[in-house]
Amino acid sequence: MTASTTAPAEAQNTDAPASAHIDPAAQVAAAGFVPVQTRSERPHSFDPADFGAPTGREVNWKHTPVANFGGLFTDEQGDEDAVTYGLGAAEAFLEPSADEKGPYGEFFRPEDLPSALAWKHSPRGLHIQIPAEAELDEPIIVPVEGKGADKRAFGQILIEALPHSRGTIVLAHSGSAQYAQNVEIIVRDGAKLTVVSLQRWEDDAVHASAHQATVGADATLRHFVISFGGGVVRVNPSVELTGAGSEGYLYGLSYADAGQHLESQVYLHHKGPHTKGDVLYKGALQGEGAHSVWIGDVLIGADATGTDSYEANRNLVLTEGARADSIPNLEIETGDILGAGHASATGRFDDEQLFYLQARGITEEEARRLVVLGFLTDIVQRLGIPTLETELLAAIETELAEVSA
Template sequence: MTASTTAPSEAQHTNAHIDPAAQVAAAGFVPVQTRSERPHSFEPSDFGVPTGREVNWKHTPVAKLGPLFEVATQNDGVSYTFETGEQYVSSSLAAGQAPRGEVFLAEDVTAAVAWQGAADALHVQIPREEEVAEPVLVSVAGLGADRRADAHIVIEALEHSSATVVLQHTGSAQYAQNVEIIVRNGAKLTVISLQQWEDDAVHLAAHQARVGADATLKHFVVTFGGGIVRVNPNIELAGAGSEGYLYGLSYADAGQHFESQVYMHHKGPHTKGDVLYKGALQGQDAHSVWIGDVLIGADATGTDSYEANRNLVLTEGARADSIPNLEIETGDILGAGHASATGRFDDEQLFYLQARGITEEEARRLVVLGFLTDIVQRLGIPALETELLAAIEAELAEVNA
């Protein structure tokens, strides 16, 4: 879909005010302006192959993603292992078999590819009123950089249940993934997507969730590995009193591209949302992209919502793109806001620490740890928190080497 670029005649050149929106409308094409207006389809051909000019692809290296724009001919690029919680795996779900598709609507070509390519969806179901103390850990292991896989995963927390589900990605593959999250009324669910891929892995994922009345979803995207990793969460706070907390943490090295396009839709009344993504970058062509969209719908009275993205650029040659957007359709809310900041080390913080006898290298380490630890401590899994802090230390050792 492209707008006409026919040049206006000489007679049309005047000093009158030019309205770009009116010109586009007159050309017969109005581009998608907001996340809520994006088209949906389960047919990859309805989207076509991205060119990089589309609003949702313009920050992504689409030239490197060719294999993921077509359904995998051999869906054997990854293996799945349940480290804990296998008892919560239900029968796999074919397309059209509930609850698969109850929430999920593909909004780009790779999500449609994953839908078509995943004949059977993995279904994790937490029983009604059950409180699961130990995290359900699903290990997704890539079997080779030249191998493809499509997946659809359904995570369902039934009424008044409580659980944490971790998707841990390692190895290498070219992986198109859909994650459909259903949080029934009164349930409390935490979903952690942990990307620890090898540097040649490509992982494109669409996470879509619906949160019922008086239910809570905590959703984490933690990315430390992979060549190109794009995880896009789309959360609908549908029920009255529902809450959504979306957190992200990334650390990009030279040549890595980490991206998240986050969408939170406040649909029900008296909903609460909090979005906070933090990233660190170091090395030539390290690139992070964060686009945050919040829609407060017409019926979402009494809503309280805030989104923020913070990036710390540690070396020359690294780049962070950050775009927050907020759309409000009702004036009867408690509060709404957004913020974005990208910068280098705070010289005053470094001076303060060095003035107390701390070396510059150690001062930089403490600043980065303090910046990123905020997200790590929200996970609520001590063993995983320790693992991620060690990973941050290892990254810092490279930049200080």
């Protein structure tokens, strides 16, 4: 990968003022204006200097342990080989990257400091392209391995599905590192793409990732964020349904243990007419200090007539000392829609379900196991990747064994 301090000409941000800041809250006292409240209003910039170092008071950082991000707020080149990419079969779909002029930055715009730093220090990373009309029967697995918690890395990945193609890309994160990552996703007209971001880091890893996607006419994106490992994991997907008839399905699954912080701030923007969106994130938490954060924002734009959209977040708290923050938001700028809604629920085991199972001779421990599996398997089964589904179900079983130990 090569490094550059400037974005390509076609990607330069011309909308944000030179003094743009991700959240003007810190300037309110001096300037006297209202800070940014909605996701659609947030400024963006390729220049890290336009973002102040987060303090934890900003609207997009107030649920995040910013003290744990340390090196990912520092404007210095990352450590060489701190993160490696085991490409394997993916090499057949790699496009030139080192001196490529496009389409990096065609859609992507950094919204926070780690993302801007990743753009600056790793503007040309992997470019995985599925050829037009191609239909891939097997997923492309891209292992991303960290080489140590004391190492700092920046990464940029571009995933592009050309017109009327079909395929699945899995970004499989493991090992340990301090890793700021940008993932730009472009789904051209008529294409059907599935992207899975799998976080199975070691307990001391810190991962801040911004996924931004644009979906063309009659195209479909299925996007999964699955987080099991890592000390602090913050994967924020932003999807714009640009073309008429485009569809976006955003799914998430997390299992937070003691001391873990797993976070996703999800943004779905219905921009074109007759678009369809579905957002469903589920999480389980166990252990002292286990913390999950889900913030869901859906914007139905003024031109997004005929839209059908729904978002939901469900959390199951398994032990004392665990906490789930869940904040759904919905903006609608047109009355000509098919439907829109949002929901959020966080709670403990359903006593009626447990009673039902125990009344049929199932032990309480086994009943709890079945309830959790039933709750989380819904997301796992939507993957459509048998080997990965088996792996995740086994991981859930391992987590449950620890709770009952």
